[in-house]
Amino acid sequence: MKKIKISAVSYTNTKPFVFGFDHYTGFLDSVDLTYDVPSVCAQKLIDNEVDIGLVPVAALLDIPNYQIISDYCLGANGKVNSVYIFSNTKPIEEIKSLKLDWHSRSSNNLAKVLLKYHWKIELDYQEDGPADAFVEIGDKTFGKAKSYKYVYDLSEEWMKFTGLPFVFAVWAANKLISEPDIAYFNAVLKYGLDNRETLLREMPLSSDIDLREYLMNNIDYYLDEAKLKALNLFHQYMRSL
Numbered sequence: 001m002k003k004i005k006i007s008a009v010s011y012t013n014t015k016p017f018v019f020g021f022d023h024y025t026g027f028l029d030s031v032d033l034t035y036d037v038p039s040v041c042a043q044k045l046i047d048n049e050v051d052i053g054l055v056p057v058a059a060l061l062d063i064p065n066y067q068i069i070s071d072y073c074l075g076a077n078g079k080v081n082s083v084y085i086f087s088n089t090k091p092i093e094e095i096k097s098l099k100l101d102w103h104s105r106s107s108n109n110l111a112k113v114l115l116k117y118h119w120k121i122e123l124d125y126q127e128d129g130p131a132d133a134f135v136e137i138g139d140k141t142f143g144k145a146k147s148y149k150y151v152y153d154l155s156e157e158w159m160k161f162t163g164l165p166f167v168f169a170v171w172a173a174n175k176l177i178s179e180p181d182i183a184y185f186n187a188v189l190k191y192g193l194d195n196r197e198t199l200l201r202e203m204p205l206s207s208d209i210d211l212r213e214y215l216m217n218n219i220d221y222y223l224d225e226a227k228l229k230a231l232n233l234f235h236q237y238m239r240s241l
Contacts, residue, residue, distance in 0.1 A: 003032045004181060005050040009169070010035040011138045012211070013074055013082060013219045014054065019199045020192025027188050038104045038137075038169060045174050052185070055172045056106035057231055058238060063174055069182050070171035072189045073223040077165040080155035081209065081218045082141050083107050087133035087150040095132035097124045106168050107137045110154050113237040118161040143208030164230040170223060193221055 008014060008021070021027055036044065042059035044050045045066075052069065060066050083104075087095060098115070100108040108125075115121045124131075133150070145151045158166045171185070192199075196215055203211055220227075 003030065004052060004177070005032045005034075007034050007036050007041040007044045007050040007053040009038055009041055009054050011082075012142075012209075012214065013138075015199055015203070016192040016196050016215060016221065017054070017072075017189055018192070019195055020188045020190070023195070024188040024191045038106070039102060042105065045172065048174060051175060052171060052173045052177065054169050056104050056169050057167055057234065058105040058109040060170070060172060061235060061238065063172065065174070067173045067177070068170050068223070069173050069177055070186055070189060071223055072171065072186070072193065072221050073167050073227065074169040075165055075167040075220045075223070075227050076155040076218060077220050078156050078159045079153045079218060080166070080168075081145075081153065081214055082139070083110070083135075083137045083154045083168065084141055084145065085111055085133050085135055085150075085152040085154065086144065086148040088148050090132050091150050092119055092133070092152055093121065095121070095123060097126060097131040097133075099126055099128070099131040099134035101135040101137050102127060104137045104168070107135055107154060109238050109241070110158060110166070110234070111135050112241055113234065114154060114157050114161060116241065117237060118157060142206065158230075162230065162233060164233065165220060165227050166234070167223065167227040167231050170231075 008017065010018065021033060038056045041053045042055045045053035045055055046062050085092065098111065115123065155166045200212055200215065
C-alpha cells in the first residue's frame with residue numbers, strides 16, 4: 001500500500017503530536033513523514049507534494065477542495081505566548097511599518113486583520129529591513145516578552161476583538177483520505193496529547209517559558225465549534241483585506 005505523505009511542524013507547540021508519531025506502534029513505518037516550518041508545510045500541500053499537512057489556516061484558502069481531517073489543531077483561548085507583535089520604539093497605535101515573519105502566513109494575516117479592524121491602523125508591511133514593529137512566532141519568541149517595551153499577544157488581541165478563540169493551524173488534506181486512515185491518524189494524535197505528562201518529564205527544562213503551562217493550557221489542541229466559528233470569521237476578514 002502506498003504510504004501517505006505527511007508534512008508536520010517541529011516547534012515546541014507540536015511536541016505532543018510528535019510524541020504520538022514517535023511512540024504509537026507502527027505509525028512511522030506506515031507513513032512518509034517530514035518536518036517543516038509552517039509556511040513550507042502549507043506550500044507542500046498546495047503543490048501536492050504531500051497528502052496531509054499541519055497547515056496555517058490562512059493557507060487553506062489556496063488549497064482547492066481542502067478537507068480538515070482531524071479533531072485536533074493548534075489553537076488558543078486567549079494568550080498563546082508564542083505569537084506576538086513586538087516593538088521597542090512605539091505603541092501599536094503609533095507604528096507606521098510592520099515586519100512580517102515568513103514562517104507563518106496565519107500569524108501575518110492575523111496581524112493584518114487586527115491592525116485594520118481591531119486597532120484601525122493602515123501601515124506598510126515588509127519582509128525585511130527596519131520597521132517600527134515586527135511579528136514573531138514560535139520557539140524564537142520564548143522569553144522575549146520581557147525584553148520589549150511594547151508586546152502584543154495576537155491570540156489574546158483576537159479574543160478581545162471577537163470574543164472567540166483562535167486556531168492557527170489545522171490538519172488538512174488536499175485529496176480524499178479514507179475514513180479508516182483518518183481514524184487511525186486521529187488516534188495517533190490523541191495518543192500524543194494524552195501523554196503530555198510523560199512528554200513533559202522527558203523535555204529539558206527551559207528558563208524562557210513554563211513548558212507545562214504552555215503545553216497544557218496556552219495551546220488548546222481541540223478543534224471545537226468555537227474554533228471552527230473563529231476560523232470562518234478569520235477567513236471572512238482575510239478576504240476583505
